[in-house]
Amino acid sequence: MIKYSDVTTNPELQEAATAYEQAFGGRFVGDEPGPGLVYLDANGTAYGPPDGYTKEDLLTALEGGKDTLPSIWTNLDELDIDPDILY
Numbered sequence: 001m002i003k004y005s006d007v008t009t010n011p012e013l014q015e016a017a018t019a020y021e022q023a024f025g026g027r028f029v030g031d032e033p034g035p036g037l038v039y040l041d042a043n044g045t046a047y048g049p050p051d052g053y054t055k056e057d058l059l060t061a062l063e064g065g066k067d068t069l070p071s072i073w074t075n076l077d078e079l080d081i082d083p084d085i086l087y
Contacts, residue, residue, distance in 0.1 A: 002053050004030035004037045013055060016062035024067040038076065040070050045075035 007013045007028055019027050025042030037058075039047045047069055061068050064066070 001051070002049050002055055002058055003035040004028070006055050007037060008059075011062065013059055013062075015060055018024060020069075039073060041070055045070070046075050046076040049073050053066050055082045 007017050021027050026040050029038050029040060029049070030036070031038050037049060041047065050073065053073075061072065
């Protein structure tokens with residue numbers, strides 16, 4: 001699982017994430033609670049990476065020149081999560 005700290009501690013990922021944010025809006029944030037990585041698009045919709053997503057996968061997506069994350073990441077706002085169930 002890719003973590004928010006993977007982006008903040010890796011200069012190459014940090015630079016690519018900043019360029020992506022400037023090109024397409026939105027921002028990368030840490031998952032609350034937990035170490036996960038979340039992308040909030042320009043409209044505030046939250047997306048999370050799919051299982052097994054690596055730093056290399058993220059770097060490829062960020063440097064691709066297209067707004068690809070919403071099409072390949074999971075829309076977290078559409079998940080039906082029951083707060084009474086421990087996952």
